[in-house]
Amino acid sequence: QGEHPELLEKGLEERLAFCKRWGTDQMVEMQKADLKNYGVEFDLWFRERDLHAAGALEEAIAFLDERGLLFEAEDAKWFRSTDFGDDKDRVIVKSDGSYTYVTADIxxxxxxxxRGxxxxxxxxxxxxxGYIGRMxxxxxxxxxxxxxxxxxxxxYVALLRNGEQVKMSKRAGEFITMQDLVDEVGKDAARFFFLNRSPESHLxxxxxxxxxxxxxxxVFYVQYAHARISSILRQGRDMGVSLPNSKEVDLSLLTHDSEIALIKQMASLPEELLTAAMQREPHRVTRYALDLASLFHSFYTHCHILGEKEQLRDARLVLVAQVQVVLRKVLGILGVDAPEQM
Structure with a gap:
């Protein structure tokens, strides 16, 4: 009443319609805020009601009708979708004059x-x-x-706590929002866990x-690799050993199997990123990060760095510094922080 006193003068249907729009807008703003905290922002939010208000459904129907792709049967208007490989024709205007879901989607x-x-x-x-064919x-x-x-x-995604699935019910109003999840596990873990599976796989x-x-x-495993390298470089500085210029280091000394494996893994990054993008498989990037972190941890177990002779020490410092650069870039692509210490 305070913000919208004009509602008192309107009929019940108008008040209900206003409340529906207002409630929807409030929910969308909440979703925008939750997604922003998660690290996702969309350039454009498009509401179906805008399509109806702009007459877009009538325009699309007219376009299809002009091409001879509509017919009438059973007091309804049908789209000849079978002409384009669909398994059956689809109703777009029902017998009562209302539109079907497919009409708004078209x-x-x-x-x-x-829009280009x-x-x-x-x-x-x-x-x-089953909706793919008709669209x-x-x-x-x-x-x-x-x-x-x-x-x-x-x-779908199932949330597990103490080894058991967390029960949710829309009917009972029991659910966990994206913000609830981020508050509980943090943005980094949420993003990495969601990205660490293929789209067609249940999580x-x-x-x-x-x-x-x-x-x-x-995510801890990958971030710890980055932080461990930061620790090595800090220890080196404390000992008076600065990171050498890679052009002044004899990299041919890097002959251990774990060193060669790290170099090969880093060299494969451009191809992995291209494949992930072209095949719509972002999980390839998280798997790459995990593989690189695993190779680094193995290297750290088998190869000393600061305690080695100067030439080998410097070559290995350059190597781990480059591993850190790649880890930071990959984590950045995933929208996950690269901590200096943990």
Whole structure:
């Protein structure tokens, strides 16, 4: 009443419609804030109601009708999606005049393509797998090639605590938000755990493991490798040994198997990043980080650094410094911090 006194003069339906819009907007703002804390910010948030208000659904229907891709049957309007490989034609206007879900989806993709985008990548839940064919049919009906739309199916996540699944229920209002998760395990663990699985794989997110400071915790394992290298370099400075210029070091002394393995792993980074991007597989980057950290920990076990003779010591200092650079870059790509000490 204080912020919107005009509501008192409106009818019940108008007040309910306002409250629905207001409540939705508040929830979206909460989601934006939670995602920002998690390290994700979208350039544009698009509401379906904006499509309806702009007449985008009617425009998309008219476009398909002009191309002869609609027909009427059973008092409804149908889209000839089978002409483009779908398993059956789809209703887009029901007998009561209302639109189906697919109508809004066609209008949204039509709008996005008109805005100049040439590649659309949708991320859907596992219960929408059967929806791919009809949307790819719609994309072709709009005049674009089938591969203009790429759909990634993301599997569900289960949260585990004390070895048991955390029960959640939308009906009972029992759930854990993204912010709850970040508050409990931290942004770094949350991001690394989510990114450490392929999109098509189910994830059991172990809340206890995510906060554990042990080698079993993957994000701790990688971050500890970075921090351990910082410790080595600090110890060197305390001993009066500064990091040498790589051009002034005899790197041919790096012949141990663990040293060669580190060098090969670092050299493979560009190819790994390209593959991860082209195949939409960010988990390849977390696996790369884990492999590099593992190789470094193995090297640290088998090879002394500061206690070696000067030439070999300097070569190994250069090596571990470069490992740290790569770890920092990879963690940065993942949106995970690279701590100097732990």
């Amino acid at each position: 209008a949204y993709h039509h709008d996005k393509l008109k 985008y040439t590649k659309l990548i949708d991320i859907w839940g596992p219960d929408h797998h 790819q049919a719609a994309i072709q009906a709009l005049g674009y090639s089938e591969d203009t739309l790429e759909v990634l199916i993301l599997q 059991d997110f172990d809340l206890d493991l995510a906060v554990e400071q042990s080698n079993e915790n993957p």
